[in-house]
Each structure stands twice: as C-alpha cells, then as structure tokens.
Amino acid sequence: MSNLLNIGASGLNAAQVALTTVGNNISNVNTTGYSRQTVLQTAAISQSAGNYTIGSGVDIQSVQRAYSDFLTSALWSANSSMQGATTTNNLATTLNSALSASGNLQSALDSFYAGFSTVANTPGVASSRQSLLGNASQAATVYNTLGQQLTAQQSQVNAQIKTTVDSINTVASNLAAINNKIHEAGTNVPNDLLDQRDSLVQSLSGYIGVSAYTQTDGTISVYASTGQALVSGSKSFALQTGNNQYDASRTEVLDDTGTVVSGKISGGTLGALLNYRTNVLDSVQNQLGQSAVALATSVNTQQSKGLDLNGNQGGAMFSVPSPTVLASNLNKGTGTVSASITDVSGLTGSDYVLSYDGSNWNLATTSGQSVAMTANSDGTYSAGGLTLSLSGSAQAGDSFQIQPTRQAATGLQMVMTDPNGIAAAAALNATAAKANTGTGSISAVTVTDPTNTSLLSGATVSFPSANTYQVTDSTGNVLSSGSYASGQTISANGWSVTPSGTPAAGDSFAIAQNSNGLNDTSNALALANLADAKVLNGGTQSVVDAYGTLTTTIGTVGSQATTNLTTQTSLYNNAMSAQQSVSGVNLDEEAANMVKYQQAYQASAQVISTAQTIFSSLISAIQA
Structure with missing residues (x-):
C-alpha cells in the first residue's frame, strides 16, 4: 500500500505545483516583461519487482520560463529602432511646427523685393520708401525668429542627451544589481529575476542600440553600439556627458574613459538625438544662415552701386554676423x-x-x-x-x-532707418557729346567695384579712331586705352560700359555721377531683380530658391520620420507578437490547464483515499 500511497502523494504534489504555477500565470497576465511559466514533470524511476517493474509516481524537475533567446533579442533590436524613430519624429514635428509658427519667410521675402519695384515706380513718394523699410524689417524679424527657434531646439536636444545618458546609467546600474542576485542564486535562479533582467535590457535598448550576451550563470553582459561594455556581471560602466571641445553649449557623450563617442553611438533615443543634431539641425541652421547672409550681402552690395535720395552712394540696409x-x-x-x-x-x-x-x-x-x-x-x-x-x-x-x-539668421539686423537712404537711382550715367557723328551709344553704366574711391569722380570715354578707345579722368589723365571692336566692354574706376552701334573717330561720352535720380531708378529695379539673382551655391540659387529648398528639406525630413516611425512601429509590434506567442500568457490556455490540473489533483487525492481504504481493510483482516 505504501507505493500506491506514495504514487498518489507525488501526483497530488505535482498537480498542486502546476495549479500554483497556472495561478501565478493568470495573476501576471498584465505584468510587463513577465514570461509564462510551465512545470516540467518526469516519471519517477521505476522499481523492479522480479519479472516486471512498477511505476513510482511523478517527479517535478523544474518550473521553467517559456522563453526564446532569438525572439527576445529581435524584440530588443526592434525596440531600439522604434524608440529612435519616435524620437526623430518628435523632433522633426517640432521643427516643422517652428517653421510654421515663425511666420512665412517666403511671403516676407516676396513683399520685400516687390517693395523695390514700388519705389522704382514712385521714387519720390515717402510712403513707398517707408513701406519698403517695413518689409525689410519684417523679413529680418522672420529670420531672427526662425534662428531663435532652431537655437532653442539645439538646447532642447542637448538637455535630452544628458537626461538620456543619466537614464542609461540608472538602468545599467540596476541591471548589474540583478546580475549579482542571479549569480548569488547559483543553479536555482528564480524566474522572476530572469524576467527582471530581460525587462531591464529591453528598457536599455530603447535608450541606445545594444548587444547582449547571456553567460552560463544566467547573468547578462550588455555592450553599447560603440563597443563599450555597459554591464558586465555585477559591474556597470557609466557613460558620461561633457562639453564639446569647441562649443561649451554643445553636449557630447563620453565613454567611461572620458573619450568622446558621440559620433559612434547609434540606435535608441540617444542615437536618434545625436544623429538628428548633426545631420538635420546643424544643416538646417547653416542653410538658413546662408540665406540670411546672401540676402544681406546682395542687397548691401547692390545698394552701394546706386545713389540714394540725397545723392549719396547707397549705404548698407542690413548687418549680419x-x-x-x-x-x-x-x-x-x-x-x-x-x-x-x-x-x-x-x-x-x-x-x-x-x-x-x-x-x-x-x-x-x-x-x-x-x-x-x-x-x-x-x-x-x-x-x-x-x-x-x-x-x-x-x-x-x-x-x-x-x-x-x-548664427547669421539669429543675428541678421536691419540697420537702415532713413527711407531716403534707399539707393533707387543709378550711380552713374553716360552722356554722348553733341559733336558725335557715329551711331555709337551707351545705354547704362554698370558699377563693378562700388568700393573704388574714384567711382563717382567722372571720366570721358573717347574714340580717337574707329578702332581705338581711351578713358581719361576729369584732369585729363589717361586711365586706360587700347584697340576697340564693336560690343567690347570698357572698364575704369570701378565701372564698365559696353557701347552699342559704331562710334566714329573723335566721338566721346562723359561718364558722370547721376544727377537725375528721380527719373533713373534702374538701381531700384536691380534690387527688385535680386529676388531671382543666383547668388548662392556657385551661382545656381537665389535667396528665394534657397529658402524653398530649405522648406522642402524640412518637409522631407518630417515625412521620412513619420514613414519610418510607422514602419518601425509595425516591425516592433510584429516582434512583440512573435515573442509573446512564446512567452505571453494566454488566459484561455491557462483556464484549460487549471481544469486539467484540478482534475489531476482530485484524481490523485482519490488514489490516496483508495490506498487508505485498502490499508484499512488489510488491518481489519489481520485483526480478525
């Protein structure tokens, strides 16, 4: 009877452990990181009874986690990619919002350049000039606001980098502590510790791309994408943050030896922050600054090629750092x-x-x-x-x-305050001598070097013969001379002319400061034409074109970030589903197991009861 009793007791114990395990699974169905547990049972070693053997019941070998190294590693990788995509999408969304909230620079530039056309048509009307200065101020303000928004995002990213590194170090420290507990547990490691271990690696993978290797004792070693160990056994190795060696406002990531590793980090939130700052934010700031520099330089240069309402050579309208x-x-x-x-x-x-x-x-x-x-x-x-x-x-x-x-966009300023300072008039004009007999004419004088101190001093272009020319200043000094062919450009004192027609021997033209500014507003028209002037990128882009390219770039970054987030989220969900198909708790399955183990428990109890009844009958028979 002893064997039957023992067999029933072993079955009762096995069913009880299984029921407890099922109950634990059900209670942790909503616990993040929990792995479903199962009881591993084996038949007890049978005893020989002569020509046959009799079973000895059941032994419980272990309570195991439902776990797959491959699926869990795939989940960590997918989590790293998804968190990185989420961070990039959030930053790109903020950038697009800043662009929208800062005002429409395209509209401001269009109004500014159009204002020069208005001044060209009404050069003596004060309101036209004042309106142009207002448009100039508005354009500068939009540049400033955009620049400030980008600078603010730089500060935000730097702060997030430091916060993320702090989080990485905290998780790594906690993981090292769990590793120590696992090591101390020896061969009988609680499944809950292993779940906590994997959950911490999951958290770590969201902050930075990691590689994880499980040791024979159940501890786990984790390495960053730079190759640096973050956790090894019961030790963690903290990342650090410090100032950029050039720019103290820029946060860099350093390894535990103090070496800057910002350019080597990839994956997770930290990798996304560093990549966005270098490849998106820095580039956008520089491109916007290029546009601001081109605006200020082109307008100021063209201003200096004309005369203002006071008859003076045009001064700067903008300043730029x-x-x-x-x-x-x-x-x-x-x-x-x-x-x-x-x-x-x-x-x-x-x-x-x-x-x-x-x-x-x-x-x-x-x-x-x-x-x-x-x-x-x-x-x-x-x-x-x-x-x-x-x-x-x-x-x-x-x-x-x-x-x-x-810093150009943030520092762009309008320095002109006097509407009369707008240089609408051409600086120089050419007047043909009354005695000219040829068909030559000079329609415009182009200023090539507005910094030339003799630009407005006056000169005479003469043709001693049909095939030669000579330029003399107001005192008769020869500035240049040589052979002449139709359509040839003649230059001196920072200006140039290209006569048309055929000058006759003895013909001449006087080059002098324009004294009829209200009727010659060609410089205002030249300023208006700067809207289409190719002044950037090797003479292939205008200021307006450059801003259009910038908005397209920012829009593309946002669109790609959104698409990538959708893709990475889908991949993460797939990886999670695959991992949970092995490790997740299924309530229907657990309910079925509960019924099965309950019935096994009741049946084992009946075996024990039967053994007791037989034993009692035997005792009664002996006593009789």
Whole structure:
C-alpha cells in the first residue's frame, strides 16, 4: 500500500505545483516583461519487482520560463529602432511646427523685393520708401525668429542627451544589481529575476542600440553600439556627458574613459538625438544662415552701386554676423583665427575644423572631409567662400572650429532707418557729346567695384579712331586705352560700359555721377531683380530658391520620420507578437490547464483515499 500511497502523494504534489504555477500565470497576465511559466514533470524511476517493474509516481524537475533567446533579442533590436524613430519624429514635428509658427519667410521675402519695384515706380513718394523699410524689417524679424527657434531646439536636444545618458546609467546600474542576485542564486535562479533582467535590457535598448550576451550563470553582459561594455556581471560602466571641445553649449557623450563617442553611438533615443543634431539641425541652421547672409550681402552690395535720395552712394540696409570661430579648449598655443565671408556663392553650408600640425594648417569639414585651401599673398587663406586670417603662435595639435553661417539668421539686423537712404537711382550715367557723328551709344553704366574711391569722380570715354578707345579722368589723365571692336566692354574706376552701334573717330561720352535720380531708378529695379539673382551655391540659387529648398528639406525630413516611425512601429509590434506567442500568457490556455490540473489533483487525492481504504481493510483482516 505504501507505493500506491506514495504514487498518489507525488501526483497530488505535482498537480498542486502546476495549479500554483497556472495561478501565478493568470495573476501576471498584465505584468510587463513577465514570461509564462510551465512545470516540467518526469516519471519517477521505476522499481523492479522480479519479472516486471512498477511505476513510482511523478517527479517535478523544474518550473521553467517559456522563453526564446532569438525572439527576445529581435524584440530588443526592434525596440531600439522604434524608440529612435519616435524620437526623430518628435523632433522633426517640432521643427516643422517652428517653421510654421515663425511666420512665412517666403511671403516676407516676396513683399520685400516687390517693395523695390514700388519705389522704382514712385521714387519720390515717402510712403513707398517707408513701406519698403517695413518689409525689410519684417523679413529680418522672420529670420531672427526662425534662428531663435532652431537655437532653442539645439538646447532642447542637448538637455535630452544628458537626461538620456543619466537614464542609461540608472538602468545599467540596476541591471548589474540583478546580475549579482542571479549569480548569488547559483543553479536555482528564480524566474522572476530572469524576467527582471530581460525587462531591464529591453528598457536599455530603447535608450541606445545594444548587444547582449547571456553567460552560463544566467547573468547578462550588455555592450553599447560603440563597443563599450555597459554591464558586465555585477559591474556597470557609466557613460558620461561633457562639453564639446569647441562649443561649451554643445553636449557630447563620453565613454567611461572620458573619450568622446558621440559620433559612434547609434540606435535608441540617444542615437536618434545625436544623429538628428548633426545631420538635420546643424544643416538646417547653416542653410538658413546662408540665406540670411546672401540676402544681406546682395542687397548691401547692390545698394552701394546706386545713389540714394540725397545723392549719396547707397549705404548698407542690413548687418549680419561674421563667421563664428571657436578655439579648442585643448589648444596650447597663442594662435588666433578670424574669418570673413568674401564669396557668398562659395559657401557650402558646412562647418569646418582648421588644425595645425606643427608646420602646416589643414582644413576639413566637421565630418572629416579634407578641404583644399588657397594661400594668399597677404598671409591669409581662402576656402569655401571664406578668407581666414591667422595670428599668434600656434602649437602642433591646436585647432579651431569655424561656423560660417550658424548664427547669421539669429543675428541678421536691419540697420537702415532713413527711407531716403534707399539707393533707387543709378550711380552713374553716360552722356554722348553733341559733336558725335557715329551711331555709337551707351545705354547704362554698370558699377563693378562700388568700393573704388574714384567711382563717382567722372571720366570721358573717347574714340580717337574707329578702332581705338581711351578713358581719361576729369584732369585729363589717361586711365586706360587700347584697340576697340564693336560690343567690347570698357572698364575704369570701378565701372564698365559696353557701347552699342559704331562710334566714329573723335566721338566721346562723359561718364558722370547721376544727377537725375528721380527719373533713373534702374538701381531700384536691380534690387527688385535680386529676388531671382543666383547668388548662392556657385551661382545656381537665389535667396528665394534657397529658402524653398530649405522648406522642402524640412518637409522631407518630417515625412521620412513619420514613414519610418510607422514602419518601425509595425516591425516592433510584429516582434512583440512573435515573442509573446512564446512567452505571453494566454488566459484561455491557462483556464484549460487549471481544469486539467484540478482534475489531476482530485484524481490523485482519490488514489490516496483508495490506498487508505485498502490499508484499512488489510488491518481489519489481520485483526480478525
């Protein structure tokens, strides 16, 4: 009877453990990270009874998690991608909202350039000039607001980088503590600890791309996308944040040795923040700054080619900040660098690093692409539309970061306050001598160098013969001379003319300051035509075109971010479904198991009852 009793007791115990496990599964059906548990049962070793063996009941080997390494790793990877896509989409949405909320720059530019046409038609009307200045102020304000919004997002991203690194370190520390508990548990590791372990890795994967390797003792080692260990056994290795070596307002990520690893991190929220800042936000700021520089430079230059209502050479309408030069905090020498924009069309939208190797200066983009420089006779260097001036004594290893247009939009200002300062009139005109006998004529005088000090001093273009020309100043000094052919351009003192027709020998033309500004508003028309002037990107884009390209770029970034988020969310949901199909709790299945184990429990109890009845009958028979 003893064997039957033992067999019934083993079955009763097995059914009880199974029922407890089922109950635990049901109670944790909504617990995030919980893995369904099952009882592993085996038949107890049978005992020999001569020519046959009799079963000895059931043994419980373990309570196991329903778990798949492959599916769980796939879920971590999908989570990293989805969290990164979510972060990028949120930032892109904010960027698009900032663009909309800051005012329509396209409309402001259209109104500004159209104002010059109005002034050209009504040069003496004060209200037309005042309205133009109002339009100019509005355009500058929209640039400022956009620039400030982008700067604010830079600050937001830097703050998020620090917060995310703090979160990574907290999770890594908690994971190391769980690893320690798992190690101390030895071979009998509680399933709940393993679930907590995997849940922490899941959280970590949302912050940064990770690789995880499970050790033989159940602990897990986690490595960042940089290759740095975040967790190994019971130890965690904290990431750090610090200031960029050039820009103290820019947050960088460092490994536990203090090495900057921002450019190597990928995946998760942190990877998305760093990628967005470098490849989207920096680029957008630079492109907007390019547009602001082009606006100010082109308008100011054209202003200087005309005369204002007071008869003076036109002054600047806008001011724009010079390129920002930031010295590395690692510099040992006393060298300094200054930069100026000398060719707007040569600007590339890139930032640069100028470094000294002990004998030569080298220029590269911040992404590491080498840039050729031209050494000028005055000791300066030229590259990318910039002129770089060096002074002091640099040491090998010293470097400087150059941001040609990063602050231009924020710092753009309208400096003209007097409506009479609008240079609507042409600076110079040409008057044919009354004694001319040829068919030659000069319709316009083009200003080529408004900085020439003799621009307005007057000159005479004469043709000693039909095939020669001569330019003399007001005192009779010869400025230039040579052979002449029809359609040839003649230049002197910062201006040029291209006669049409055929001048006769002895014909001449007087080049003088325009004294009829209200009737000659060609410079105002030239200012209006700047709306279509190709002044950027090697002479292929106007200011209006550049802004259109920028809005398209921002829109594309937003659209791609939304599409990618949809894709990554779908992939994550698929990965979660696949993982949960193995590890998740199914209430219908658990309900069926509960009935099955309940019946097994009752049947085992009946076996015990039967054993007791037989034993009682046997005792009664012996006593009789």
